[in-house]
Amino acid sequence: MIELYSLEVSTYSAKVRIALGLKNIACKILPPPGGYSTQEYMQLVPTGTIPALHVDGHYFSESDVIMEYLEEAYPQTPLLPEDHLLRAQHRFLARYHDLWLEPHLRRTFEHVDPKTRDSDALNQHLDKFEERLQKLETLFSAKPFMLGKTMGYADCAFAATIELADILLPVFGRQFTLGKNLTLWRDAVQNNPVAKEVTDQSRAATIEWLQSGGG
Template structure:
């Protein structure tokens, strides 16, 4: 059995979940309190981070490495283009969201509003929340610029870049921190992504102490 050690509101875990679901790979989800790591968990990943995927007799860590392993060993349906330049663009956008977007937005909003409470780390830092709320505008505008010229974020086909971006935005959407009125093209793109069967388990997530907003699981917002 393939097993994913995860935290439900981690964008990196959601990214892996989306890829597994798109590839129709059955997986057992194991909630992991990675901020209180056990010796057993540290043996799976000495870095003490989620996600960790147990597959093919191995424990894999780091979401991009996990997703590319899945893509290489289970190539259908494809989430990476064949053309080297197109693959480079997918990877560029994956790192854009997992690095720049995560530092500027996800960490300042989701981690401050949710993770601190869950992990008993104190109250949200108002300055960080304000920074995240400002920075997300730039990122939504950038996505809108890309989608004005492309069907999907990285090109004409759905790719790992779309799932990476959607994983981060879905976490923010859970706490109503995305202004979907800012860009109709981004809103339409997200509606397409979250309408896919692979998104069903993401939309069913329930975080203790944090209720879903009414629109969260609504495919038409």
């Protein structure tokens, strides 16, 4: 059976776990051996990041690479449509998440503890995140999912990150507001039992992490 190295607190892992659930793929979910970024784990997964997939002695990371592998190796319940242009739109939105939006939220983690907070650096990332969230509102038109009537590749990318922003922005005194499009989309995602279960676990793990001081 394939194995996914993942932690509930990880939004990139949540993306892949939602895809596994939607496609009903049998997969063992495990924490990274030794913890992420450790020498022990990097012997298996050179980047040291989660998620990573283990298939027959082969290990690879990068959530979008794993998503593409799952799509090709398990064609049931496709998360990418047949139409080439729509496929490109899904991939664009998923890249927008990974390269343009989420990294600014991630860069706030180091400022959770007020004792070590650099307010200027923090505010720059919060401003960028909010700006790019507003832009995301204009990049699709909820159907109710980003590009269609069923959950797809693009939707998996944002599901846990939006829930993380809902929890994290108020910690820094910022308001979490979504436009009409993203609100419709978020409701649809939260009505999907697979996405709800994964994002609920991710929310609970994030709250626990914050309560422990966010270190």
